[in-house]
Amino acid sequence: MVGHISYLSEKGMQEKFGRKLQEKADYEFSFDADFQVESYLRHQGFAFVERFDANSILYITRAMDYFDLSKQFKGGLVEAFKNQKTKFLVISFSSDWLYTTKENKDTVIALNSAGADVSFAEIKTDKGHDSFLVNELEFLKTLKGFIDSMHIKFQNEKK
Amino acid sequence: MKKEFRVIADLLPRNIRVLDVGCGDGSLMSHLIKEKNIEVRGLEIVEENVKKCIYKGLSVIEGNAETELHQFPTKSFDFVILSQTLQAFYNPEKVLKDLLRIGKSVIISIPNFGYWKVRTSLLIFGKMPVTKTLPNSWYNTPNLHMCTIKDFFHFCMEKKININKVVGVNEESTSEIKKSNLEIKNLFSKVGIFLLK
Numbered sequence: 001m002v003g004h005i006s007y008l009s010e011k012g013m014q015e016k017f018g019r020k021l022q023e024k025a026d027y028e029f030s031f032d033a034d035f036q037v038e039s040y041l042r043h044q045g046f047a048f049v050e051r052f053d054a055n056s057i058l059y060i061t062r063a064m065d066y067f068d069l070s071k072q073f074k075g076g077l078v079e080a081f082k083n084q085k086t087k088f089l090v091i092s093f094s095s096d097w098l099y100t101t102k103e104n105k106d107t108v109i110a111l112n113s114a115g116a117d118v119s120f121a122e123i124k125t126d127k128g129h130d131s132f133l134v135n136e137l138e139f140l141k142t143l144k145g146f147i148d149s150m151h152i153k154f155q156n157e158k159k
Numbered sequence: 160m161k162k163e164f165r166v167i168a169d170l171l172p173r174n175i176r177v178l179d180v181g182c183g184d185g186s187l188m189s190h191l192i193k194e195k196n197i198e199v200r201g202l203e204i205v206e207e208n209v210k211k212c213i214y215k216g217l218s219v220i221e222g223n224a225e226t227e228l229h230q231f232p233t234k235s236f237d238f239v240i241l242s243q244t245l246q247a248f249y250n251p252e253k254v255l256k257d258l259l260r261i262g263k264s265v266i267i268s269i270p271n272f273g274y275w276k277v278r279t280s281l282l283i284f285g286k287m288p289v290t291k292t293l294p295n296s297w298y299n300t301p302n303l304h305m306c307t308i309k310d311f312f313h314f315c316m317e318k319k320i321n322i323n324k325v326v327g328v329n330e331e332s333t334s335e336i337k338k339s340n341l342e343i344k345n346l347f348s349k350v351g352i353f354l355l356k
Contacts (some may be wrong), residue, residue, distance in 0.1 A: 149216025
């Protein structure tokens with residue numbers, strides 16, 4: 001439930017739930033779900049427990065903790081990104097609490113310093129971390145534009 | 160395409176690496192790739208423009224030149240271009256220093272505040288000039304540090320920045336600006352384009 005909050009944005013949750021009560025006229029001062037947002041998060045929590053083995057989450061969290069791209073390259077991220085032939089597009093979402101624009105920008109700066117071919121765009125949205133799952137038009141348009149233009153480029157190179 | 164862009168393109172050799180700072184919707188970048196086989200990257204602050212560039216397949220980073228030029232390694236580009244943006248920075252001197260660090264050469268264009276229409280607007284009408292190259296009013300202009308071609312010429316000499324070539328652009332023609340014709344060109348050029356080393 002706590003994790004689920006981090007997929008959303010403050011504004012998004014405020015608009016969807018605010019302090020609205022869950023099918024009741026007033027506070028009940030109990031530990032049941034008085035607020036709609038509580039009820040929603042509980043529902044999501046139960047759904048997660050049903051769908052995933054809790055141990056898998058432990059393993060994934062540990063794997064993330066141990067992952068350090070710059071460790072094997074003594075010069076840090078810049079060293080790691082040297083001699084890349086890939087064309088990179090980095091996109092961040094303005095309301096994402098987990099992968100912030102600032103951190104994405106750090107990646108872009110490292111790529112840039114390594115001389116990689118990189119583009120970067122920030123999508124202004126209030127849909128939070130989950131923006132990439134929902135129908136965020138600006139994101140989809142940008143991604144489509146990038147892939148389409150690459151497709152045309154490769155086709156022309158083939159000819 | 161803008162006449163200014165054609166002059167800039169003519170100053171560039173083929174098959175080089177160029178960084179376009181404040182690249183807008185990428186029209187100069189597209190032209191350079193097509194006509195001169197130049198490998199070009201852009202930096203642009205306006206979100207809409209960044210997306211337009213990405214749709215065109217151009218490599219562009221959304222960012223602010225005032226604070227983010229440090230990420231580009233020293234001498235990592237043959238040329239760095241800054242088109243009519245220098246006057247909009249809080250600290251143009253610092254930006255220029257960074258540009259000269261990143262590029263082996265730098266091309267800078269400035270809207271000329273010494274252009275006769277600008278001068279007469281202030282002299283005759285006593286009002287801040289609004290022209291085609293300076294379309295905003297005093298209260299909504301992004302330009303913080305306006306200068307003339309002569310100002311920038313003297314600035315470069317003072318700072319010991321090597322001026323390789325200066326081109327003046329107005330409605331009818333483009334012409335090379337030298338020390339000897341600086342006064343007259345400063346009066347009749349709308350835009351000044353400087354090639355610095």
